[in-house]
Amino acid sequence: MIDKLELLLALAKERHFGRAAESCGVTQPTMSTSLKQLEEILGVMLVQRGSRFQGFTPEGERTLDWARRIVGDVRSMRQEIKTLKDGLSGEIRIAAIPTVLGMVAALTTPFRARHPDVRFRIVSCTSAEVLGLLENLEVDAGLTYIENEPLGKVRSVPLYHETYRLLTSPDGLFGDRDQVTWREVGQVPLCLLTPDMQNRRIIDRALKAVGTEAQPTLTSNSIIVLYTHVKTGRWASVMPAKLAETLGFSEAVRSIPIVDPLVSYSIGLVVPPREPLTPLIAALVQVAREVAPTLEA
Incomplete structure (x- = not known):
C-alpha cells in the first residue's frame, strides 16, 4: 500500500504519468497498474484519465491528503528507528x-x-x-x-522581524539622508524582485499605502542579480535590513532605514x-x- 501511495504523491507532483513513473524508478505501465490496484482497494476512481493526465477526482484529492499523512508518518517512523540505531x-x-x-x-x-x-x-x-x-x-x-x-x-x-532599507549611492536621490519615507522611496527608480515574490508584494503594499508605487528599472527573481547591480553604486533597491547587512556593500552604497511608516514582518x-x-x-x-x-x- 505504501509504495502505491508514494506513486500517487509522485503523480501529484509531476502532473504527468511518464515523469512520475521515471521519478519513482518504475515503468509507466507498472505505475498505471499500481494506481488501478489502489483504486480497486479503495473502491473509487482517483485519477481522471485520458490520453494524458487530466487531474484527480474529488476522491483522489482526499486520498492525496491521507497519502501525505500516511507516507509522512512512515518516513518519520523509519527515520526515528534509524536514529535510535545509528x-x-x-x-x-x-x-x-x-x-x-x-x-x-x-x-x-x-x-x-x-x-x-x-x-x-x-x-x-x-x-x-x-x-x-x-x-x-x-x-x-x-x-x-x-x-x-x-x-x-x-x-x-x-x-x-524583517525591516527595510533603501540601498542607493551617496550621490543618488536621497543618498545623503539618515532615513527616508516610503513616499520618498516611490520616487526612486529601483531594481526589485519580481511580483511573484512575497517581498515584492510587501514593498508594493507599503508604497500603495502612502499613495505611490514602485518604479522598477530592473526586476529579477534572484537576489544575486539585484545585489550585483546595487553594488556598482549605479542602481538603487529596497532590501531587508538583515539581508543588506549579510551581503555587505562597498562605500559606493548606503543602506538607509525606511520609516513613516515602519514596516516589519x-x-x-x-x-x-x-x-x-x-x-x-x-x-x-x-x-x-x-x-x-x-x-x-
Missing part, C-alpha cells in the same frame, strides 16, 4: 525565500556543529512554493514569512504539523529556537 544522520531539505538566504548559515552552522553527520540541501523559491513543497513532502522545512499571508497547516518558529521556520516530529526536524526546531534571540539582536 544516531542522528541523513539529509534535511529546506526551501527558503530569497530574502532569507543570507541568514540560513546562522541556522545550519550551529546545527551541524552539534550533529556532524547531517547534510543539508537548500533550495530557493517563492513563499507559495515553500508551502507547496512542504505539503507534498518534497522538503522537510521552510524559511519564509509567517504572518503576512496564509500559511495553511504548518507549525512555525519565529526567528526575527516576521520571518520563521515552518515545518509539518505532524506529531511526533522526525528526529531531524525536532533537532532543527530546537536549534531554531536557540538562535532566534541572536537573530533579533
Whole structure:
C-alpha cells in the first residue's frame, strides 16, 4: 500500500504519468497498474484519465491528503528507528525565500556543529512554493514569512522581524539622508524582485499605502542579480535590513532605514504539523529556537 501511495504523491507532483513513473524508478505501465490496484482497494476512481493526465477526482484529492499523512508518518517512523540505531544522520531539505538566504548559515552552522553527520540541501523559491513543497513532502522545512499571508497547516518558529532599507549611492536621490519615507522611496527608480515574490508584494503594499508605487528599472527573481547591480553604486533597491547587512556593500552604497511608516514582518521556520516530529526536524526546531534571540539582536 505504501509504495502505491508514494506513486500517487509522485503523480501529484509531476502532473504527468511518464515523469512520475521515471521519478519513482518504475515503468509507466507498472505505475498505471499500481494506481488501478489502489483504486480497486479503495473502491473509487482517483485519477481522471485520458490520453494524458487530466487531474484527480474529488476522491483522489482526499486520498492525496491521507497519502501525505500516511507516507509522512512512515518516513518519520523509519527515520526515528534509524536514529535510535545509528544516531542522528541523513539529509534535511529546506526551501527558503530569497530574502532569507543570507541568514540560513546562522541556522545550519550551529546545527551541524552539534550533529556532524547531517547534510543539508537548500533550495530557493517563492513563499507559495515553500508551502507547496512542504505539503507534498518534497522538503522537510521552510524559511519564509509567517504572518503576512496564509500559511495553511504548518507549525512555525519565529526567528526575527524583517525591516527595510533603501540601498542607493551617496550621490543618488536621497543618498545623503539618515532615513527616508516610503513616499520618498516611490520616487526612486529601483531594481526589485519580481511580483511573484512575497517581498515584492510587501514593498508594493507599503508604497500603495502612502499613495505611490514602485518604479522598477530592473526586476529579477534572484537576489544575486539585484545585489550585483546595487553594488556598482549605479542602481538603487529596497532590501531587508538583515539581508543588506549579510551581503555587505562597498562605500559606493548606503543602506538607509525606511520609516513613516515602519514596516516589519516576521520571518520563521515552518515545518509539518505532524506529531511526533522526525528526529531531524525536532533537532532543527530546537536549534531554531536557540538562535532566534541572536537573530533579533
